[in-house]
Amino acid sequence: MEVKTRFAxxxxxxxxxxxARTALFSWLYAKHCxxxxxxxxxxxxxxxxxxxxxxxxxxxxxxxxxNWDEGPYYQTKRFDRYRxxxxxxxxxxxxxKCYCTKERVDALREEQKAKGxxxxxxxxxxxxxxxxxxxxxxxxxxxxxxxxVVAFDDMVKGHIEVKNSELxxxxxxxxxxxxxxxxxxxxxxxxxxxxHVIRGDxxxxxxxxxxxxxxxxxxxxxxxxxxxxxxxDDGTKLSKRHGAVSVMQYREDGFLPExxxxxxxRLGWSHGDQEVxxxxxxxxxxxxxxxTKSASGFNTKKLExxxxxxxxxxxxxxxxxxxxxxLNRIGVTDLSNGPDPKLVVKNxxxxxxxxxxxxxxxxCYYQEITEYxxxxxxxxxxxxxxxxxxxxxxxxSALTSWDAQSIxxxxxxxxxxxxxGMGKVGQPLRIAVTGSAMSPGIGDTMMLxxxxxxxxxxxxxxxxxxx
Numbered sequence: 001m002e003v004k005t006r007f008a009x010x011x012x013x014x015x016x017x018x019x020a021r022t023a024l025f026s027w028l029y030a031k032h033c034x035x036x037x038x039x040x041x042x043x044x045x046x047x048x049x050x051x052x053x054x055x056x057x058x059x060x061x062x063x064x065x066x067n068w069d070e071g072p073y074y075q076t077k078r079f080d081r082y083r084x085x086x087x088x089x090x091x092x093x094x095x096x097k098c099y100c101t102k103e104r105v106d107a108l109r110e111e112q113k114a115k116g117x118x119x120x121x122x123x124x125x126x127x128x129x130x131x132x133x134x135x136x137x138x139x140x141x142x143x144x145x146x147x148x149v150v151a152f153d154d155m156v157k158g159h160i161e162v163k164n165s166e167l168x169x170x171x172x173x174x175x176x177x178x179x180x181x182x183x184x185x186x187x188x189x190x191x192x193x194x195x196h197v198i199r200g201d202x203x204x205x206x207x208x209x210x211x212x213x214x215x216x217x218x219x220x221x222x223x224x225x226x227x228x229x230x231x232x233d234d235g236t237k238l239s240k241r242h243g244a245v246s247v248m249q250y251r252e253d254g255f256l257p258e259x260x261x262x263x264x265x266r267l268g269w270s271h272g273d274q275e276v277x278x279x280x281x282x283x284x285x286x287x288x289x290x291x292t293k294s295a296s297g298f299n300t301k302k303l304e305x306x307x308x309x310x311x312x313x314x315x316x317x318x319x320x321x322x323x324x325x326x327l328n329r330i331g332v333t334d335l336s337n338g339p340d341p342k343l344v345v346k347n348x349x350x351x352x353x354x355x356x357x358x359x360x361x362x363x364c365y366y367q368e369i370t371e372y373x374x375x376x377x378x379x380x381x382x383x384x385x386x387x388x389x390x391x392x393x394x395x396x397s398a399l400t401s402w403d404a405q406s407i408x409x410x411x412x413x414x415x416x417x418x419x420x421g422m423g424k425v426g427q428p429l430r431i432a433v434t435g436s437a438m439s440p441g442i443g444d445t446m447m448l449x450x451x452x453x454x455x456x457x458x459x460x461x462x463x464x465x466x467x
Contacts, residue, residue, distance in 0.1 A: 043076050065279075256355065323362070382424075
């Protein structure tokens with residue numbers, strides 16, 4: 001049997017950490033088993049579903065490179081199929097029309113609540129429609145079995161049993177003719193051949209109802225794997241104040257997809273004490289029986305640590321692709337006017353923690369300086385600094401080889417001749433060529449700025465600070 005998993009988000013909001021982890025686990029298990037991974041957009045909630053959310057989900061999946069083998073399928077494009085299955089259930093007596101008004105159902109539940117009973121539909125319309133006319137509005141309910149239990153072995157939670165007497169007759173088609181979530185999910189999984197359903201444990205209560213529908217359709221019941229929730233560091237439900245933002249917000253904040261994937265895989269799964277995993281290692285090692293039953297705690301500091309690790313250890317060209325995206329976002333669209341982004345990565349990967357920070361620091365290599373950092377100017381542009389800039393301009397103008405080592409050698413000679421520390425040479429020059437006193441080694445910095453631009457900036461600084 002070929003393993004086939006699916007990720008089926010509802011586009012009522014952006015893709016967040018919990019959904020991204022579900023997508024990753026589903027993707028990893030399919031890849032580990034050399035199976036298929038399906039992307040399905042469950043957009044039956046027409047009032048709350050938006051195209052913006054659909055686009056954000058797909059963009060997030062692409063950024064994380066959780067590439068799907070089939071899809072994306074859209075439930076709103078499968079309504080004819082759902083109606084076909086509902087008609088079959090009606091004809092077989094496994095579903096029925098319910099004419100009960102919302103007011104009657106609400107009153108029934110209030111009465112049951114007052115008596116301490118489980119709130120459930122009482123089957124009023126199961127077998128008798130005599131008090132209703134055919135033109136009255138109705139919903140269609142699934143005829144849930146009255147006796148017995150629904151039992152399944154969850155890959156995380158273990159054996160689960162629910163008495164059918166505790167389940168009511170689920171609405172599978174609304175009064176406006178649209179099918180409902182719990183019904184569509186079953187038909188989709190059946191049609192698409194899904195063998196393993198990996199999802200959050202907020203769906204556990206839906207599972208017995210869905211299993212009864214699978215059985216009524218004569219469809220195979222998939223293996224279920226319900227993931228424990230993700231909590232904040234303080235043990236409460238994960239929210240924005242813990243860092244539970246959308247996946248694309250993490251990209252905007254300067255995180256690498258490799259770092260986020262590595263972090264997500266450790267939220268509820270482990271392999272010994274190992275913390276850092278390449279995608280290839282994740283695929284090779286991932287199994288459902290290694291998923292933990294307990295909730296996971298979200299730790300932003302851990303994610304930041306992983307991001308710094310990957311910025312330093314991934315190939316520079318890999319990190320540079322993300323850096324270019326960030327440079328584009330802050331207005332740098334012409335990279336020909338500056339250094340190869342790979343060189344920026346090599347010089348800044350140890351000095352920055354996010355790509356957003358790296359892009360901001362790299363602006364001076366692609367755009368002209370419009371101002372000098374006041375704190376740096378106050379600290380380093382002292383008496384004699386302009387003379388240092390003049391010496392450097394003369395020396396560097398005559399330099400035939402523009403590389404970091406040659407530049408550093410010449411500047412060390414200036415410091416020696418003036419009998420001053422390299423800081424009093426390098427720092428004024430950093431301010432002159434980058435606008436800031438913070439940068440890589442001065443030779444590397446000037447190499448990134450480029451020969452002609454470096455000399456022009458030193459000239460400009462001499463004019464500005466010597467006035």
